[in-house]
Amino acid sequence: MTFVYKIARTKREFEQIHRLNYKTFVEEIPQHAANEDKMLVDKFHNVNTYLICVKEQKLIGMIAVRGNRPFSLDGKLSNLEKYIPVQKEKPCEIRLLAVEKEYRQNGKVFFGLAQLITTYCLREGYDLALISGTTRQEKLYTQMGFKPFGPLLGSKEAAFQPMYLTKQTFDDSLAGRLHKDPISFLPGPIMIEDKVINALRKKPISHRSNQFLYQMGQVRDILCRMTNSTYVEILVGTGTLANDVIAAQLSSLAGKGLIINNGEFGNRLVEHATRAGLEYSTVEKEWGIPIQIDEIDQELQKGNYSWLWAVHSETSTGMLMNLKELKSVCQKNGVKLCIDCISTIGAVKIDLQDVYFASGVSGKAIGGYTGLSFVFHNHPVQPNYSIPRFLDLGMYTKYESIPYSHSSNLVDALYEALQKYKNDDYYLSVEKRYMYIRNKIEELGLSILTPLNLSTPAIMTVMLPTHITSKSFGDDMALQGHLLHYESKYLQEKGWLQIACISNHNQNSITKMLHTFESLLREYANEGEPIK
Numbered sequence: 001m002t003f004v005y006k007i008a009r010t011k012r013e014f015e016q017i018h019r020l021n022y023k024t025f026v027e028e029i030p031q032h033a034a035n036e037d038k039m040l041v042d043k044f045h046n047v048n049t050y051l052i053c054v055k056e057q058k059l060i061g062m063i064a065v066r067g068n069r070p071f072s073l074d075g076k077l078s079n080l081e082k083y084i085p086v087q088k089e090k091p092c093e094i095r096l097l098a099v100e101k102e103y104r105q106n107g108k109v110f111f112g113l114a115q116l117i118t119t120y121c122l123r124e125g126y127d128l129a130l131i132s133g134t135t136r137q138e139k140l141y142t143q144m145g146f147k148p149f150g151p152l153l154g155s156k157e158a159a160f161q162p163m164y165l166t167k168q169t170f171d172d173s174l175a176g177r178l179h180k181d182p183i184s185f186l187p188g189p190i191m192i193e194d195k196v197i198n199a200l201r202k203k204p205i206s207h208r209s210n211q212f213l214y215q216m217g218q219v220r221d222i223l224c225r226m227t228n229s230t231y232v233e234i235l236v237g238t239g240t241l242a243n244d245v246i247a248a249q250l251s252s253l254a255g256k257g258l259i260i261n262n263g264e265f266g267n268r269l270v271e272h273a274t275r276a277g278l279e280y281s282t283v284e285k286e287w288g289i290p291i292q293i294d295e296i297d298q299e300l301q302k303g304n305y306s307w308l309w310a311v312h313s314e315t316s317t318g319m320l321m322n323l324k325e326l327k328s329v330c331q332k333n334g335v336k337l338c339i340d341c342i343s344t345i346g347a348v349k350i351d352l353q354d355v356y357f358a359s360g361v362s363g364k365a366i367g368g369y370t371g372l373s374f375v376f377h378n379h380p381v382q383p384n385y386s387i388p389r390f391l392d393l394g395m396y397t398k399y400e401s402i403p404y405s406h407s408s409n410l411v412d413a414l415y416e417a418l419q420k421y422k423n424d425d426y427y428l429s430v431e432k433r434y435m436y437i438r439n440k441i442e443e444l445g446l447s448i449l450t451p452l453n454l455s456t457p458a459i460m461t462v463m464l465p466t467h468i469t470s471k472s473f474g475d476d477m478a479l480q481g482h483l484l485h486y487e488s489k490y491l492q493e494k495g496w497l498q499i500a501c502i503s504n505h506n507q508n509s510i511t512k513m514l515h516t517f518e519s520l521l522r523e524y525a526n527e528g529e530p531i532k
Helices: 012-027 071-076 110-124 133-141 168-173 174-178 194-200 211-225 239-250 263-274 293-300 323-332 393-398 409-421 426-444 470-479 488-492 507-525
Strands: 004-007 049-054 058-066 091-097 130-136 161-165 231-236 256-261 282-285 305-311 336-342 355-362 372-377 459-463 495-500
Touching: 004 110, 004 470, 012 049, 012 091, 012 355, 049 110, 049 211, 058 110, 058 495, 071 091, 091 323, 091 459, 110 168, 110 174, 110 470, 130 133, 133 161, 133 211, 161 168, 168 174, 168 305, 168 470, 194 305, 194 409, 211 231, 211 372, 211 470, 231 336, 231 393, 231 409, 239 263, 239 305, 239 336, 239 355, 239 393, 256 263, 256 293, 263 282, 282 293, 293 323, 323 336, 372 393, 372 409, 409 426, 409 459, 426 459, 426 507, 470 495, 488 495
Parallel strands: 091 130, 256 282, 256 305, 305 336, 336 355
Antiparallel strands: 004 049, 049 058, 058 091, 130 161, 231 372, 355 372, 459 495
């Protein structure tokens, strides 16, 4: 039996909600008067968010949440706060918990809704949930983590107990103990291994100590071997910092540059160059449209170019540039190649020999913690006093990547994350995961934006049917414990959804995600247009 948990959005779903509301709170619990339509529209319907459980377009269970004060409990208990034993900053009210009778026996749907509301509340920033729970199901509410407070409300025939739920009470409950942490298919942060987590917990040591200098040297050696690069500098900051450092170095070169742009991160290289005051031209195409090496060659042959800057893996589309061809065309035209490898280092085996500068990060595919970035280079770099100190790559080379304060914990965690790259097995596992997921998604009749021969194995961009928004689908997947990449503004504008393949998930986790994906897709297929 496949239950799908989601947010109600369509006319069909709301009609079923009104009917279940009537069956539960008129016919079963005599709280409201009967009517001929056998539909009960809640007085807060227009501001409720309904979290529902469905099976083959049939509503099985529901629960409503709203954060607008006054709550219904405010009208039943004057000075509500004085009764609540815990005080939180952003409370919400949960109402209308109802499940069709034939699905109540084992409590699976009730517990599923409890997990759903907890996940939803955490995502929305709610830290306290209040409910008027029918006394007929008080034991069930307790198993879901609700705690009673205040006096009984209602009538003898329909008595209600005010109750509250926090993350802590849910975690301590039966439903909380059955709850599983969400599985991330995001491009970053990815699933962190236990040994990496433990390294971050170590007692920090001075960045001026010989012990730290030795550990930094080990990490730099591993990164250079991984990428066939002569040097690498490790900076405290994100990939944005690494690209700003590269831009600062390019400012000292004579001649102008050429930037390759067919995605969000190509756009960002353009912005880096603009902010650094660089002179440049661009070769640009629509997102997802490949830029051919011949087009780049033709532009470079116009002359006066001294450098070229491109994104190796355009995360916004899933497209992979051919690094070997880029190196060849740059050598042919006497141009220095700079490459943004932030999304490929750790996911794709790369060779940075003959590359002038390349950027990378400790998070994403490598699986360390976000907070360190890399600049690779194959030539000595000296300090340049016309560049701000923090952006001066020469300062990092002069002091073996430790010119300023550094984090021994982040470096230790990075060292542990890099241990899986002693051979090529990890790269092969990423490719295998990618092909398995891609094949399954295409079997569902969906298209991947980039052709296979132009795709990075790190991430795929799924083209959803036009009647499905990436935000709605992504939200519903997240509520069921599967985190996909859709929250970036550029993805929602284009209606794209992405699945990253760089977390080392076991086959069971991947199968569950794909099963949920397929079930949700089927529910969306015939649900009709969403209510605006």
